[in-house]
Amino acid sequence: MAAHRTAALVEELRRRIVDGEIAPGQKLPSESELIAAHDVSRTVVREAITRLRADGLVRTRRGAGSYALTPPADSEGAWPARPVRTVADRRALLELRTAVESEAAALAAERRSEADLAAMGDALARFAEVVGAPAAALEHDFAFHRAVAEASGNPFVLDLVDALGPTMIAMPRRRLEASADSATTDGTVRHEHAAVLAAITAGDARAADAAMRTHLVGSRRRLAGQ
Template sequence: MSRNLTADLAADLRNRIVDGVIQPGEKLPSENTLISEFGVSRTVVRAALTRLQAEGLVETERGRGSFALTPPSDGPQAAPGARPVATTEDRLHLLAFRMGVETEAAALAARNRSDRQLRAVSTALEEFTASAGHPAHAMKSDFDFHRAVAAASGNPYYSDCLAALGQTMIAMPRTRLMTGAEHYARDHFDQVVLEHRSILDAIADGDEAAAAAAMRSHLANSRRRFKASARPPSEPGPRPES
């Protein structure tokens, strides 16, 4: 029974982190708050936090508490005062914005990229592919891929834009993380790998139109996957495609 309570609490906190309700670097509710909110024991709370630590989604500091995953200190941070991504509507607006910005960045990358920049895009894809089963690494390497494409555009404003948005611009569908949905999550993960591969191949070929189309398709699919995963369980709708 306690195992199910642990899984339920971990899933709830996991969703809050992935959806941006708890922002990177933000402190999670205290043990006492979680005990009161969920009606569980301290043992269950600590087991759930340990599970999230193992997934790389939570950092716990003795005497301070537990915090949502924070982007590495040597990476780009969201600009001070940046608009938070805290709701489903926020996420959909952000994906629409990214579609306009990153589609053009991909086209420019196909035209302007250097060999070094192409290797950076390829390396980011390799790291993302290797991150299956580790949500924190997947989120970071997914962001690194898009950041590398922006850098390859040759226009620093694209890189600055993504750096300002920060790592939480990545929409991670709950299907990547839901307990008991490992096969389904892997289907989605593999699909994203293929979409990234299409973007890389078009940039490598110097095909501006194909690179733009591949990026637009990827972000449109990301929006579809996110909308499907954000649908309440009681709301009817088709099973999202992988």
């Protein structure tokens, strides 16, 4: 009976995270709230959270609760077929992104329109407004990278970014915590995005490539140090 209740709670929380009802970076209901809402024991709740952590759907902060992570994309009929769940998966994805998005930034510097620059600037400005709100920060972070891909003028690059979706944005622990570390990390990301935008605006392909590479290598470093 306990195993059945655990499985049911796992599926309910999984559905809410995948459907976006619990957004990336948002705190899950507390242990007490889950016990009351689902009429289950503390053991069932803890086992369910453990399974969701193993699936890469939540991260738990000692003394602060559990937070939703970006769910892996539905791989049925889509690319990439391999789900992005572990830190190793995210590191490998960042390696791919470094190769593709650095070239995309260089192309964007040569091909961008005023509308493209406006889209990148808007995403950067919105990102700056949501310090301490991980779910919103992730949304605007992805919007910036998508705008760069669109500005590249290469439809395959844009298709790739769209296929990956927001799951491509790494969310190390520091970006999920409402703390000085979180604000510092987001500030660093914002500064790196601004350098990419400045190079693209200037039409400097080499600088745009370097700025995007610096940003994504920094993302890999932040992920490794979480």
